[in-house]
Amino acid sequence: MAYISFFRYNSTVKNDTIYAIIGIPLDYGTTQEFGYTKEAPSIIRELSDHISLMTEREVYFNENLPLVDLGDIVINSNNIDSNNDQTNLNSNNTSFGKETKIYELKLMNNLVEQIKNKLKYIYKNLESSNLKENKRIPIFIGGNHLVTFPILKSLEEFQSLSNISVISLDAHLDFYDIWQGNKYQHCTVMKRIHELLKNYSNNKLVIIGTRDIDIEEFQNAKSSNFSNNYLNCYEIFKKSKIHNKNVSEVIFEFINNILKSDGDNPKTNKVYISIDIDIFDPSIAPATGYPIAGGLLYRDVLDLLEKLVNSYEIIGIDLVEYMPNLDFKNMMTGFLCTRLIQEIIGFLE
Template identity: 30%
Template sequence: MHFGDIPKPYSDYEKAKFVIIPVPYDRTSTWGKGADKGPDAILNASANMELFDIESDSEPYRKGIFTDKPVTENGSPEKMVKAVEKITAKHIEKGKITVVLGGEHSVSIGAIQAHANTGKVSVLQLDAHSDMRDEYLGSKNNHACIMARAKEVCPVVQVGIRSMDTSEKKNINKKRVFFAHKIHDRTDWIKKAVSLLTNKVYLTIDLDVFDPSILPSTGTPEPGGMGWYEVLELIKAVAQKKKIVGFDIVELAPNPNNKASDFLAAKLAYYIMSLV
């Protein structure tokens, strides 16, 4: 299925500005399972979205959105990371903006590495968890280690964090972390967060950054999360000052009895495309 169920020629590869890369991987998640169903749920929801974006007064799909076949590597996280890095790099070489749909958060590591190899890219993480463990359950590519890996290859800024392990404290740079309790109901922090980023920015968005009241369908929900318009305000500020070169949306664990989370994820992806 194509994202948005958009017609040709807007879904053709050669004319597409964006390439959707579904990665239905869920081998290292440690609580709620189901993130491997996330890409299909997002694509299905996108097929039922209105394609006119009110805020931008445009139809972003006209920029071209190609949906690639899913990355099917289901072995070790190390093998999956290499597979994602390879396919992401291929599309970057063609001048495409990559959009990875997870899957658990470990799928982001390969995409981040591919973009970091192009030089001078920073990562903006929106997440409930810091994901700064050096290693977890025998793997350095566990979903709890994603930002530790990102930090090894490029500068990172973390937003929305409200849960972490003591072992992660040594790995975080508090000057580059915007904890949820400190930014709640405020916007004066956004300018500083954006200023810490390089000109080229990769967004990694774990959907548990949102409060569970608006996005309950995720593997490890945490209270005290961000709201819809708070997240959009931040991303809009980044797009106005920086160049978003790619992004991912991960950790949707679909609930067949509640489709709201699926639609939020699809709408978020489409909104970001309207800005880029």
């Protein structure tokens, strides 16, 4: 099938462009072998050709919408062969950690450089002081959840991560330190991001919707003083019932409490949102590697995203862990992903 861009938008960034679709078809770092995320960006683009051009809020995806599709990052298989030299590096010359292996280092550096190049094209002709007035919002389609780390590393090039918080919607904590000898896996990504954000001030990492946490992750979160920064689905639904509030209200209040100022420091207002498709209950989004029962429903997530968009300055978004080869014939999960991205852009308009 010929290449189809997201809703057939072109790749020409103009002065009034705001939203930029970027695909990152990365499978490396996935801890199961039967599902593949690398086809997700192309499948989601294809599915955009089969849904209506208007969102629920009646935002019309026409030629006036300031959206571009910049294509995919190229994943170089030579950089991700796990049979390559696995000697641990002394990382005095790298920012990726002392235990980083050579092939992982090559992969991370390659991803960061390619994402930077895409972002340079997005931010071209914009002074850093004018980013807010002439905002660009990259929307990344993974790929597995590991992609969020090089995305944030790349964003460092264009703005400090101080005062920028990360909200991850995920069934998993992804807080392993090492997985089978590797630092950079989809199950270690939030541990890496937590470490990255510690280099800056006035930011937070918040994880919403967990319901499958291993004891090692639990202990890592506790030792990292992170135990109060995630909200599991059991607590979400319990608080919703006890306080007679809808699910999105419970989550939004939790996020606001976490993002409030510490002492006299100003409250963070900039937010990056990472959406792992397994945040959804598998009854509505089964095509992912670990479909954990008891997740959120589409309307819960949509309402939450609308609240976040209306309350914070969104600097970027990713959607990850969709595995098209595990989808039903009617592409149920794929259509959900496509529609979700469309609705988010509608909220941002």
